Amino acid sequence: MSALHDLTIVEVGEKLRSGETTCVELVEAVLARAHQTEAQLHAYLTLDREPALAAAERADAELAAGEDRGPLHGIPIALKDNMCTRGLETTAASQILAGYHPPYDATVVTRLRDAGAVIVGKTNLDEFAMGSSTENSAFGPSFNPWDIGRVPGGSSGGSAAAVAAGSAFGALGSDTGGSIRQPASLTGIVGVKPTYGTVSRYGLIAFASSLDQIGPLSKSVADAALTLGAIWGHDPLDATSYPGEYPDLEADLDTGVAGLKIGVVKEFAGEGYEPAVEGAVGSMLDALSDAGAEIVEVSLPTVDIALSAYYLVAPAEASANLARFDGIRYGHRAPGATTEELMARTRAEGFGPEVTRRILLGTYALSAGYYDAFYGQAQRVRAALRDEFEAAYRSVDVLVSPTSPTTAFRVGEKTEDPLSMYLTDICTNPINLVGHPGISVPVALDEKSLPVGMQVMAPALGERVMFRVAAEIERLAGFDARPLLDEVA
């Protein structure tokens, strides 16, 4: 029988309501699991033990009183440490915010609490979510539960490692160029980047405002659907928040794929893609075809330059978003005889190398004389890319690809060459540029027993069909492996 911490939210939800377990037990289970695994994984930056237990007690009392807030009631959830929690340290894994206690909660935090979830802690990430391995955390890297010599992906690597290892039943991450889907893929769990504008960014420490989107990391597609259902919806505090009708995420989880047209993006293959990854995705396509879907090849030529556009747009926006960290109102301060000197020294000391690099890159791309050739042109690429995706969705229901060209890579393998690290986002960042949703679902283990993830993409607000296909992939893959972390330890 599986340990409590290995169960899905749906499974423990049943146990909670049948009286087999309690919210306090669930919190104790993940805290115990964290105690057991943190030394190896470093998934968390902060564990909020006592408040979490207190919240669990309240959740139990509510259930006992017949007050059921729904599927997340009493469920221990972890938050990536770039989401503001009032009074609970929030650092974005940066020295510049070490010790920062926000005076307000992010909208997703309020929504989770309203849904009854218990926030157990804040997870590690690449500093300001800039990276693909969680090695850029100012407080040390996280490690992959499947092989602690390898990275868990990033930037939501801490959230992914915690969910994969069972030190949280679910987690929230943020995805700017793949930062939820890629670590989900590398740790064998489900990760969702919803349509831009569906989950409020209020209280998410911004990396690139037009690309950032919060989403769930979960053990199953159904868990992902119910978590997303709890956090999304219109928020008047976010001007980019979608005010209209939202799709039903759970309606088609059991519908299957018969009659659907699935497009395989031709450009997401070839050089740089590991054979095991291409093989696993190919097998799944066969299975989907057998399950009644029509598989067609789709070409999106602009995808080839999407990464270039991404590495102009994201740093440009970041260069402005991170300007506020100046040592005046909060966070780290270095001494300086003038305000200018104080700011320049504070920022040089407070930001790590990757963040510094991207701020310089973004500043350059926006500066006089280069704007049109770089930032302006990148925005035009974005528009062209959107046109291509939208055209594709006129003939297919969803698009699929590997989530990442490779399985988890070794710690330190790509840290010396920023560009090689950037290339790990090649399959995920195009849909950030166009604002469409994507989900990564584990489909197999490679020859090194490392998980392979497959990405399903859908048009804007196409989450219903996206979850429908993802749920079928999950069923067809029958992926139920769990990392053998205990034996490693």
Place this chain on the structure above:
Amino acid sequence: MPAEIDIAHVARLARLGLSDEELEHYKSQLGAILDHAARVQSLKGEPVVEASHPLRLENVYREDVVVPSLDRDEVLSQAPETEDGYFVAPPAMGTE
């Protein structure tokens, strides 16, 4: 293609007080990244309108209603230096 990166100017615009050594290091990395990024210039055809919100949202406003502000002590508790309810910074400019 970027002919020349005035890295010291860029660092000053970005208020990053980096050493000459660090500047050189970042300059060479930026060069490589920008070579890759310059591929955006291969996009051909009519210049299209710059990207906007994916759901084509427009005219999102709030009504002119006052909501309570934050507690000043809580706000100032996060500041490196305060005095009499103010945030404190050094003088704006040097005596150059």
Place this chain on the structure above:
Amino acid sequence: MAGWEPVIGIEVHVELATRSKMFCGCAVSFGEEPNTNVCPVCLGLPGALPVPNRQAIEWIMAIGLALDCEIAERSVFHRKNYFYADLPKNYQISQFDVPVCRDGHLDIFHDGETRRVGIERAHMEEDTGKSTHVGTGGRIHAAELTLLDFNRSGVPLVEIVSKPDIRSAAEARLYAQELRAVIAELGVSDARLEEGSIRFDANVSVRPMGESTLGTKVEIKNMNSFRSLERAVDFEIERQIGLLESGGEVIQETRHWDEEAGVTHSMRTKEGSSDYRYFTEPDLVPMHMDREWVERVRATLPELPAERRARYVEIGLDSDQAGILSDSVPALRDIFEAAIAAGAPPRPAANWLIGEVTGWLRRVDPDPVVVPLTGPQLAELVAMVEEGIVSSSAAKEVLEGVLAGEGDPREVAVTRDLIQISDSSALEAAVDEVIAANPDALASYRAGETKVLGFLVGQVMKATQGRADPKLVNRLLRDKLADER
């Protein structure tokens, strides 16, 4: 300055008097304890997001319409990036190439001529916090530290940029005054120079007369009255001409007006040519001012000062009267409008308001919200003078009484016993008495000394305590004396 032509453009920043700030719900209010009207958004805390204030957008549209601007169909916000301690995000949400308003104009009247000053653009942005530099001496670079208050941070600000159509310091002042009058009329801002809710900067250059290319421009700041604006522009014109005539060169820079010394001095900026790296604000979505919305805003516009002056002239005021009355406090204009509506002839009504009523206000309440005089009361007063019910001098006393709250003009005239005796039968007795009591005068008159009539009129006025209509007394006396002859 013979041989040189000054070329001046004015940039105006107007703080809108919305209840809440531009991008958050913090109150717009002044004189509060520092850092009490702040929230994650206007403090630039990590994770905070802006949401624009609809009222502010409608008010900038109103300003644009009042200045005959085109209102953009689609407009967007940009980030303007620069580091400054009182700019919490270290970028200002502003507008760059698609402002809400462009291509308008404002007419000013100078030396009896109408001059049209073009409006390049008006755009929406947010104000910064306030830095107080404390330490030794008053100058910025002698300060020891900077105290920062973010209560003003995020207050909606409209920047209005004129075309370089202004040719003298006097015109610069007239433009600024007229613009302030328009803003005040719209009711979208307190528009007080002293409090900084409307701020004027000037771009000044000079060129040889007849030259069409522009000279190097200098931006001058820190003028907090119309007078200092005029003085600063004048000083700067002279400074630049002096430089050029002595073979020097004007440097493009920002200069600070020193009111006490009456000079501008250079503000050294470290960043040299600034590079603001404008890009579209990704936290906000485009504004779409559809024509229906524009028309709805247009329908809310009040009568503007220029329109009102023209209407006043049309109903019979001379242009000086029209100007003075139109630019006077709203309470006075309201009385004027109501008096006209009650049938008062415009000119005397205007004269009373500009003269006696304004004089009274100056003594009692220079900035009144309510003046204790209604339009019908003024109409009645004017009518009483015209009809000879009170003399002009008695009317002033009647007005005093009305303003003191003693009642309507007629009541006051009666209570204070100021009604002119215009009834000849009521006066005849007095006239007879005076004639009877002054036989010498009568004799002189009969001898041809008609001057003595004045003396007799005076005696009748004295006997009636000044309430007799002097014209009537005159006529009665003449008649009587003729009879007796």
